[in-house]
Amino acid sequence: MFRSVFIALCTVGVLLISPAQAKYPERTMSLLIPFIAGGGTDVPGRFFAAELEKILGQNIVVSNVAGAGGTIGATQLSKSKPDGYSLGFMPVGTTTTQPHLKKTSYNADSWVPICMVSQGPYYLVVKNDSPIKTLDDYVKTAKSGKGLKFAGAGPGSIAHVASLTLDKKLGTKVKYIPTKGGPTIATEIDGGRADATTWFSDFDAKFGWRALAILDSQRSKQHPDVPTLKELGYDVNVSVWFGFFAPKGTPEDVVGTLSDACEKAVNTDTFKTNMAKAKRLIRYMSTAEFGPFFRNTYKLNGELLKEAGLIK
DSSP states (O other), X not given: OHHHHHHHHHHHXXXXXXXXXXXXXOSOEEEEESSOTTSTTHHHHHHHHHHHHHHHTSOEEEEEOOOGGGHHHHHHHHTSOSSSSEEEEEEHIIIIIHHHHHTOSOOGGGEEEEEEEEEEEOEXXXXXXXXXXXXXXXXHHHHSXXXXXXXXXXXXXXXXXXXXXXXXHHTOOOEEEEOSSTHHHHHHHHTTSOSEEEEOTTHHHHHOOEEEEESSSSOOSSSTTSOBTTTTTOOOOOEEEEEEXXXXXXXXXXXXXXXXXXXXXXXXXXXXXXXXXXXXXXXXXXXXXXXXXXXXXHXXXXXXXXXXXXXX
């Protein structure tokens, strides 16, 4: 009799527990974006959140917590409860360079990288009438007595990381000219005070510049005639990417649900259309791929910044 009652109670317990576990997510979720609304990270992040809502069947509240290169929001997220309800959409700089530069309380081990969503590969570009016509010219100029001047955003920016990576791979040593970014980079290039920089796929439409190579492993559909650095003999891959993250300690089954949802979200027609209209590139990387990629990028960027004397 006791045995029968015990088995019955256990069965009821399992029935009560299982549906609760299977319901994730069962309430409103939040997606933190560590930059201002309407900015470079916010636009693809909100497109992504809209698709996740439909797939997961729950409201997703997007919150913008800006400041200090994204580190204020990222720090807040890293301290959130790892239950799958507090998630983040963050870029490469916030997650792989700022921790080294600012000695943040979070690091590569503070996250579960769920997937890469978008990526904008960098192009190595020069002024249209520049005497630097090829990558070989770039290397020769950099190694000449005159040297080569490379303009970009402030020290530790992804453009700076790109110049350091090129130096390391090409055996060059350029003079880096830090600027406020954006239009000020164009002023340096067009005014002849800098020879080269890295930029996104709109380098020609926006500034009339010419690309020597793309810092990626594959050619771009926008500029199919621009060779990759890998084709030219250098394994260089530098881009501004955006990923979907959860705080460390998020349960595996929850990560699995989020991972499946991510893959579905980036493949919806709506997401593809919205990203195309915003001139953003979709670059999906699964949880299995993105985790090692993220940690390797974190390590390499730290080494580059240390070699450049930006960190001890």
